[in-house]
Amino acid sequence: MTDALYLRYRPQTFEDVVGQKHVAVTLRNALRQDRIGHAYLFTGPRGTGKTSTARILAKAVNCLAEDVDARPDNACPICTAINQGRLMDLIEIDAASNTSVDDVRALIEKVAFAPSEARYKVYVIDEVHMLSTSAFNALLKTLEEPPAHVIFVLATTEPHKIPATILSRCQRFDFHRISTRQISEHLAEIARREGMTVSPEALGIIARSATGSMRDAISLLDQVAAYGHTEIDEELVRDVLGMVSGLAISEFVDALAEGDPAETLTRLHELIDKGVELSQFVNQLIDQLRTLLLLNVGKDPSLVDLPDSLLAKAQEQAAKFTAPQLLHTIRALTEAAQALKTPFAGYLPIELALLDALHLGETASVAPSAPPSAQKTAQGRAAPPPARPAAKPKPPPRRTQGSSPPPEKPMAAVDDELANIWKQLLRAMRRINPKLQAMLRSGEPVAIQDGKFYIRFRYEFHQNQVRAGVDDLNKGLSQVLGGPMEAVVLGENESPPASTESNTSPDANPNPGPHPHPDPASSLTDHPVVRRAVDRWGGKVQ
Ligand SMILES: [Zn+2]
Known part of the structure; x- marks a missing residue:
């Protein structure tokens, strides 16, 4: 033996x-x-x-x-x-x-x-x-x-x-990747012949961890069996593999579904305090969200490899998200998993990914193109919901009581140019200051006017971090735009200095700039630096 x-x-x-x-x-x-x-x-x-x-x-x-x-x-x-x-x-x-x-x-x-x-x-x-x-x-x-x-x-x-x-x-x-079901069945047969008692849930976890490789699956079973327990259950397998329990993952997804950033981060830190291996946790979370996405889009339970005991809960959770939300969260977490591989990454990449995901959740649910009632109707039917764009939707202007409304939304062409510059900036910042770049991903560009580039952040944490790195940010901006430009960080309810000709009273603005410009939209495309950038990328200005 x-x-x-x-x-x-x-x-x-x-x-x-x-x-x-x-x-x-x-x-x-x-x-x-x-x-x-x-x-x-x-x-x-x-x-x-x-x-x-x-x-x-x-x-x-x-x-x-x-x-x-x-x-x-x-x-x-x-x-x-x-x-x-x-x-x-x-x-x-x-x-x-x-x-x-x-x-x-x-x-x-x-x-x-x-x-x-x-x-x-x-x-x-x-x-x-x-x-x-x-x-x-x-x-x-x-x-x-x-x-x-x-x-x-x-x-x-x-x-x-x-x-x-x-x-x-x-x-x-x-040769094809072997399905989780086939691996599970084969492991069950080996366990029977070896006289091991292994629960179906434990076999399922081993099979899923092996990602299609029978050799890996049998080696994992061997590894777990080496602990000498007479009965192998889910808990033992998770311990041996250094995994978070399915219940903890499920509760974490519940917190995400509630859209509560404080609760989500608290749960994350509880897991970190317990000594959970972060990259393993992120992979499990991605795995769970992928399951929800399949259920959300396909509505066909046979698409996912889940025992019936877990399927009902997963279906309930899948209904709490929209497909774009899940897609966006999976993307953000996949990037975080990559970032975790760099030394000294800490847990910041996961925090940012989760906050990013929650932020989208809020804006997506109030977006006029997707009223929640319409989603509910679509999800209640057997047919899959109509395809919606996977890209992050443009957040609608936020109107919060007690603060001034942001200026009128600029024209679509202007939005496109701003988005283009933003994309170039993120690329440039990856070389100049990767940590700052990670922060910037949580922000949204608002406007360029009077030689200033306005970026809005929802969380104070991000605002402070970006303000601290503003010199590097200005360097990136001047690289992208080919001329000097000053970055200005805005809070969630702050706006660039309002136009004096608009209906908005400048006094109502919490952050009035020293030189209010008559028209933010035209100022963006008129700015010589922006004009040069637009010419270089062949963009169209209307
Ligand atoms: Zn022979």
């Missing part, structure tokens, strides 16, 4: 290979009709059965069983020798560690010799895309005129890296 589970349960026949029936059927037919090729290419993600199938093929073409359909019988001397790893005529090469042309030359020298015991010499080259160019050339020469007694099986996770001249000489089989 010292063998790894994964080795003990390595598939021994074509029918044992889970999730690749299309490959098994084709190879089985080729054997039956005695039409075995000289070169095969097995492509697909790791852990999907490529090298296992290659070994099974090596046994099948050499098996001594009378009945072709019984091959490989895993009983004859040849099959036994292969299963024990001692058949000279099966040559397994890991290209990741044998990339020098000398190794491949040595291989080719042996190709000319007849097999020592078996009918065919079978060469299995794993990760074949790792071969050097000269090694590929040597291989190509062999494939152009392969000896009758030789079969090559090339396996790779990255077929696009293989020269076309090689590809064209191979019969190609694409």
